Amino acid sequence: MNREATLTATQTTQAPGASLAWLRSRSRWSVFEIAFWLATLLTFYFFPSYLMLASQIAITALFAISVDLVLGYAGIITLGHAMFFGLGAYAAGLLSAKAGWGEPLTGLLFASALAGLVGFVASFLIVRVQHLALIMVTLGLGLLTYELANALSWLTGGTDGLRGIDTWPILGLFDFDLWGYTAYSYTLATLFLGFLISRRIVNSSFGLALRGVRENVRRMPAIGSAYRGHLRKIYTISAAIAGLSGALLAQTTNTVALEVLSFQRSADVVVMLILGGTGRLYGAILGAIIFLLVRDQLSGINPQYWYFGIGLLLMVVVLFMPRGILGGLARLAGRDQ
Amino acid sequence: MTKNADIVLRTEGLKKSFGSLQVTRDLDLALPAGARYALIGPNGAGKTTLINLITGEMRPDSGRILLEGQDVTRTGTAARVRRGLTRTFQINALFPDLTPLEAVTLAICEREGIAGQFWRSLTAHEQAISEGFEILRQLGLADVATKRTRHLAYGQQRLLEIALALATRPKVLLLDEPAAGVPKDESAMLFRVIEALPEHIAVLFIEHDMDIVFSFASRIIVLVAGAVLMEAEPAEVRDDPRVREVYLGSAHHG
Numbered sequence A: 001m002n003r004e005a006t007l008t009a010t011q012t013t014q015a016p017g018a019s020l021a022w023l024r025s026r027s028r029w030s031v032f033e034i035a036f037w038l039a040t041l042l043t044f045y046f047f048p049s050y051l052m053l054a055s056q057i058a059i060t061a062l063f064a065i066s067v068d069l070v071l072g073y074a075g076i077i078t079l080g081h082a083m084f085f086g087l088g089a090y091a092a093g094l095l096s097a098k099a100g101w102g103e104p105l106t107g108l109l110f111a112s113a114l115a116g117l118v119g120f121v122a123s124f125l126i127v128r129v130q131h132l133a134l135i136m137v138t139l140g141l142g143l144l145t146y147e148l149a150n151a152l153s154w155l156t157g158g159t160d161g162l163r164g165i166d167t168w169p170i171l172g173l174f175d176f177d178l179w180g181y182t183a184y185s186y187t188l189a190t191l192f193l194g195f196l197i198s199r200r201i202v203n204s205s206f207g208l209a210l211r212g213v214r215e216n217v218r219r220m221p222a223i224g225s226a227y228r229g230h231l232r233k234i235y236t237i238s239a240a241i242a243g244l245s246g247a248l249l250a251q252t253t254n255t256v257a258l259e260v261l262s263f264q265r266s267a268d269v270v271v272m273l274i275l276g277g278t279g280r281l282y283g284a285i286l287g288a289i290i291f292l293l294v295r296d297q298l299s300g301i302n303p304q305y306w307y308f309g310i311g312l313l314l315m316v317v318v319l320f321m322p323r324g325i326l327g328g329l330a331r332l333a334g335r336d337q
Numbered sequence B: 001m002t003k004n005a006d007i008v009l010r011t012e013g014l015k016k017s018f019g020s021l022q023v024t025r026d027l028d029l030a031l032p033a034g035a036r037y038a039l040i041g042p043n044g045a046g047k048t049t050l051i052n053l054i055t056g057e058m059r060p061d062s063g064r065i066l067l068e069g070q071d072v073t074r075t076g077t078a079a080r081v082r083r084g085l086t087r088t089f090q091i092n093a094l095f096p097d098l099t100p101l102e103a104v105t106l107a108i109c110e111r112e113g114i115a116g117q118f119w120r121s122l123t124a125h126e127q128a129i130s131e132g133f134e135i136l137r138q139l140g141l142a143d144v145a146t147k148r149t150r151h152l153a154y155g156q157q158r159l160l161e162i163a164l165a166l167a168t169r170p171k172v173l174l175l176d177e178p179a180a181g182v183p184k185d186e187s188a189m190l191f192r193v194i195e196a197l198p199e200h201i202a203v204l205f206i207e208h209d210m211d212i213v214f215s216f217a218s219r220i221i222v223l224v225a226g227a228v229l230m231e232a233e234p235a236e237v238r239d240d241p242r243v244r245e246v247y248l249g250s251a252h253h254g
């Protein structure tokens, strides 16, 4: 590398317009993306008996996207995000079971707003800690919420789960069917909406600031950034999206088990992100697809030890594709310079 | 002595200790607009600590820091930057996975208060992006504007340090050994970039190479063991026997 030349090269041929074009090209829809979303529709025709599984995947993918926003983009490690997923599930579930309001779209909004509100409050604590302490705080908040829901069994149904949820037809037109046509359409549409919102966020100046925090948090104040405000904002948004996905689960299954708040769920979603690749949204989706398909296939063979397969897969990916499967593919395709 | 009104940055009785080690002793400093001051002194004299205190990365034990006459001693680092007090780092503190264009644009967005806008695409901020590119172009970084920072040559990374600081539109610029680790012939070029900075910016730079200090500084502050040994014109500093003894005389490595 000829450093001398670059230091003196104040005359250059590259136009400022080229840099704008370059930034635009990074946020433009690619054929792969369009193809992927079209492919999600194929499930209706080719795998009609898997629609319930597909809607589980869509719900989990949305949850994984919410975690990718904080973990993959802002670099906030979290092991307690099931807290917001569970809050959303209980909020939507209770709205129907206790308040008798089963209209799904308002239920989604209610659950998402509540999870976002709790996320906003929690964010003041989250931005104060880093590293191991951060993991412990998120873990602690998650466990607290789990035990709280357990203790409030008169409200939540405790270990028996919350019953009596009755979700009304979507828009008063589409009733939930046994096969999952409505459930998959509904969860897929919500996933797509959540994805569009997340995509806009990561491609905004705010998304750039989040990557700045992830890349060098110490430098952020030195470029004039009150970055804690950014972190509170993304944590709140992430909690709201996680709540959205939890509400989808409650509405499509008409039950809420205590498991929605479990540590296992918080840990699984991180595993999905590591499998698919962090900081690229599609990694979250791919991770959710792989994780749930592997679980579905392996638990059919051996219901007790299916996690062995996940563990093996995780090790292989971490060793050979440290930036996840999508990260590895991007590198192979040379689209990662 | 410069008139009070011209002073953009002033410190009064600044003190800092690490345990029993006094690293900043009663430091009074005044930087007028348009200054090109050099801060010199042996390793461990407390130069970087002084910058850390002025920018708010460290809290002084006592003393005050005044920016344009206003007390900023208890103001956070980011707020000081937004008021025009910016630094660069002796050891690169960049964003390895961002491109220079993204990093500089980020600094501009923060300055303009638009970095929190999550509903608009980054590319909608065309003015911020073209200003960012212009800064990179001025520093000779246009060709690597869209390359990830971690792939840049070391000298280019040093320039990016300065580019990031310029993007905040500083009134006071504190450069902590901008040429640290850069070969001698290149560091002269780097200082020509610094010399060409807008005149109104008050610049305080730390540098070990005396040839460079004497050719680029209008005034020199000599720091020894946390205290100002002398502050004077380059010629006076050059001829001072104390400076020769404590600094120029000793075999020195930057």
Ligand SMILES: Nc1ncnc2c1ncn2[C@@H]1O[C@H](COP(=O)(O)OP(=O)(O)O)[C@@H](O)[C@H]1O
Pocket (backbone or CB within 6 Å): B018, B023, B041, B042, B043, B044, B045, B046, B047, B048, B049, B050
């Ligand atoms: N955070 C810190 N904690 C303890 N000692 C420090 C710290 N920062 C600097 N020092 C000490 O303060 C003295 C001055 O350091 P520094 O300001 O980096 O000197 P210079 O930049 O002039 O080489 C050194 O002895 C250094 O070891």
Ligand SMILES: [Mg+2]
Pocket (backbone or CB within 6 Å): B047, B048, B049, B090
């Ligand atoms: Mg130093």
